[in-house]
Amino acid sequence: GENVxxxxxxxxxxEGDSAVxxxxxxxxxxxxxPWYKQELGKRPQLIIDIRSNVGExxxxxxxxxxxxxxxxxxxxxxxxxxxxxxxxFCAAPGGSYIPTFGRGTSxxxxx
Amino acid sequence: xAGVTQSPTHLIKTRGQQATLRCSPISxxxxxxxxxxxxxxxxxxxxxxxxxxxxxxGNFPPRFSGRQFPNYSSELNVNALELEDSAxxxxxxxxxxxxGTGELFFGEGSRLTVx
Numbered sequence: 400g401e402n403v404x405x406x407x408x409x410x411x412x413x414e415g416d417s418a419v420x421x422x423x424x425x426x427x428x429x430x431x432x433p434w435y436k437q438e439l440g441k442r443p444q445l446i447i448d449i450r451s452n453v454g455e456x457x458x459x460x461x462x463x464x465x466x467x468x469x470x471x472x473x474x475x476x477x478x479x480x481x482x483x484x485x486x487x488f489c490a491a492p493g494g495s496y497i498p499t500f501g502r503g504t505s506x507x508x509x510x
Numbered sequence: 511x512a513g514v515t516q517s518p519t520h521l522i523k524t525r526g527q528q529a530t531l532r533c534s535p536i537s538x539x540x541x542x543x544x545x546x547x548x549x550x551x552x553x554x555x556x557x558x559x560x561x562x563x564x565x566x567x568g569n570f571p572p573r574f575s576g577r578q579f580p581n582y583s584s585e586l587n588v589n590a591l592e593l594e595d596s597a598x599x600x601x602x603x604x605x606x607x608x609x610g611t612g613e614l615f616f617g618e619g620s621r622l623t624v625x
Contacts, residue, residue, distance in 0.1 A: 431611045442616040488552060496610025497566055502552035
């Protein structure tokens with residue numbers, strides 16, 4: 400099955416800085432790569448996703464990049480704000496089409 | 511439109527007991543996924559149901575089981591509870607079989623505590 404590694408497990412930044420979270424996957428059949436944000440005590444929610452036919456996708460302050468050759472994808476958040484503080488999860492489906500999640504990154508944005 | 515709903519919100523059981531958790535997907539969604547979220551371990555895949563059938567299960571013992579009803583709601587049963595079963599159990603729904611290629615919509619979860 401698919402194996403997804405996510406780093407770092409914790410990321411602490413100052414408000415206004417950029418944050419980057421990286422994930423690697425093992426199954427070359429994976430073709431859809433979502434990122435979910437889970438605020439404390441809340442449900443995970445999709446914030447951005449990318450499909451294998453593109454290398455980068457942006458939505459305001461967040462962007463995702465994908466390198467299929469190296470089997471890794473990254474979440475980039477610019478001009479971080481305190482409300483960006485949350486746990487972020489990456490996922491990849493593998494050939495089974497079951498979303499396999501990374502272990503999560505706890506992002507802390509200090510005002 | 512109502513989102514994914516789960517019940518109960520919290521559940522406290524003792525070792526050896528059985529727990530039943532319930533999930534109602536978004537209207538029109540036929541796929542239901544169950545995940546276990548234990549501290550520091552991310553979201554571990556438990557079960558996937560679609561059109562009333564179990565399509566796949568994760569690396570969990572057989573005492574984790576479930577079913578999907580004709581209205582696409584689902585329940586997760588955990589028998590012979592162990593302390594390490596304490597976790598947040600998340601249900602997610604998607605359009606038929608599209609959880610691997612499209613957005614998963616999560617419920618708020620059921621917090622199971624085993625004493």
